[in-house]
Structures are given as C-alpha cells and as structure tokens.
Amino acid sequence: MDQLTAKFRELARVIEIPYPWDTSAYVARVAEYRGRPIHLCSIDPDALAGTGCGTGSGLWIAREHDDVIMYGGETPWHNDQIIAHEIGHMLLGHGIGKADNADDAGDLPLRELMPSLSAEAIRSVLRRADYGSDREHDAEAFADLLMVHAMLPRRRASRIRSTFFRARHR
Template sequence: MTSMEARFRDAARTVPRPNPWNLSAYLASVAAHRGRSISLHPVPAGVLAETGCRGSGLWVARKHDDIIVYDADASERDADHIILHEVGHMLFSHGKDEAEPATPMTLTLTALLPSLSPVTIRHILGRSDFGTEREQEAEVFADMTMVYATLPQRRDRSFRLFGRRRKR
C-alpha cells in the first residue's frame, strides 16, 4: 500500500462517507471530527482570480471555524469537487498551525466577505501551489470521494486507489 493510499484509507475511516451519499451530511461529519464548523461561500470566479487563487476554490481557516470559498458559476458536480478538494486539505492537515500575516489574498477576500476579520484568519490555502504533493493529494481525494460516492455500497469496499489489486 502506498503512503497516499494509506492516508486516504485513514481519512475514510476517520470520517466515513454517508450512505447514501450526501455532501451536507459529509461536511457535518468533517466539522464534527475537526470540532469546528464549516461554511460554504460561493463567489464569482473573477473574484477568486483577483485573490491570486489559480483554482476555483480556497480554504480559509479561522480560529474557530473553516470557510470554503468556491466558484459560484461552477456546475453542481464541479462545486462538489472543489469543496471536496478543500476538505482533503483539511483531513490531511495541509494547513499551517500558526497565524500568517495579512496578504493581498487576505485583504481581497475580506473585502469580498466583509464579515471576515483579517485578525481571525489563521491561513488561506488556495490552489496556488498546484502540482505540489499536497495539491495532488487533495485533488485525488476529491476525485476518489466522488467516485466512491456514486458506487453501490458494499461492506468490503475500502478506499483504495484504482488499478491496484489486493495481495492475497
């Protein structure tokens, strides 16, 4: 088993996917596991680009909650993928533990969402690092979660990467 595969399996055990699949129920489980609420904020794609985000979503971690900002014009499927990508970052602990100083992305985001105080933001994780290991992990997590969510549920089905056979 690869390290990535082990991490996916641990994430699936830690926060099981609801059966039948329901994104809202899954987000509630992730929030309960993390001990912090998660809110979703759709915004125009152009605004995301202005923040320096090269993707169509980002995760804002504040002191007591998490915010996922995503492209308001994305199809439902694409929005779900963006949201799950950011959840992957959360479950794999890709965020920073310490607060970061205000950045142009922070200032643009707080102008867009005035209820956000720059002081409360611990970090913002966008897809500006696309191609790095953590971006690939979050992307595969979103892909695999969406695939597994559409498959009929079986007791013996575990979260594993496609194309790998179990050794017997």
C-alpha cells in the same frame, strides 16, 4: 496500495461517507471530527481570478474558531470536487501551522466575497500557491477518491465483495 489511498481508507473509517452522497452532511461530519465548524461559501467562478485551488476557484480560509471553504465551480459536480479538494487539505494536515498569512490575501475582496460571514479573525488564507505541487496533487487525489467512493453503488460493491469471499473460501 499507495500511501494516499491508505490514508483515505483510514479517514473513511472514522468519517463515514454519506450514501447517497450529501455534501453538507459530509462537511458536517468532517467539522465534528476536527472539532471546528466549517462554513461553505459559494462565490462567482471568476472571483479568485484563477489563484484558488485545483482549477483555481476554491479557497480555504482558516479563522480563529472556524474554517470557511469558498467554492466557485461551474457545475454542481465541480462544486463538490472543489469542496472535497479543500477538505482533503484539511484532513491531510496541510494547514500552514505557522504565523498568520492573512495579509497575503490583500488582493482578494474577502469582505465582498463572504457578505454573509464576517471576515474577522482570519488566520490564514490558503491558495494553490501556498501548498506546493505535492500537496496540491494529494488534495486533488483525495477529492477524486472521495467523489468516486461517493458515487459507488454500495449494494453492488458489497455483492462483489461477498462473491469474492465465497470464491476464495469454497
């Protein structure tokens, strides 16, 4: 098992993955685990002009007391993948942890993109270019694992496990 898969399993033990899959329920659990609210903010797919995460339409905005995930997928599945990718950055500890880089987002119309949320107290805006390719790769791999796990038929998975168990201990 590679390191990322091991980390994913460890996280899945402490933050239960809802079944059937429910994005807001999972995000709420992650927020509780981190002790910081997470707001989801839907945006136009082109709003970030391809500078966001993954395929270019996701963004993590860290504010003083909460986090905002912007997502601009073309389909509901794509939105889930983007949100899972940003959660991956959060749970894998990819926050920049240094002095704020909020000014780097000067080219993004954040106030217009999040009219329902105040754009005050932004500490950092994390885009693809802020992470480096390893972290981008890990966040995407986390999102893939989460999405696959979320879609797994649970009952079948446990039946396979118990069949395996019986076969080994017969």
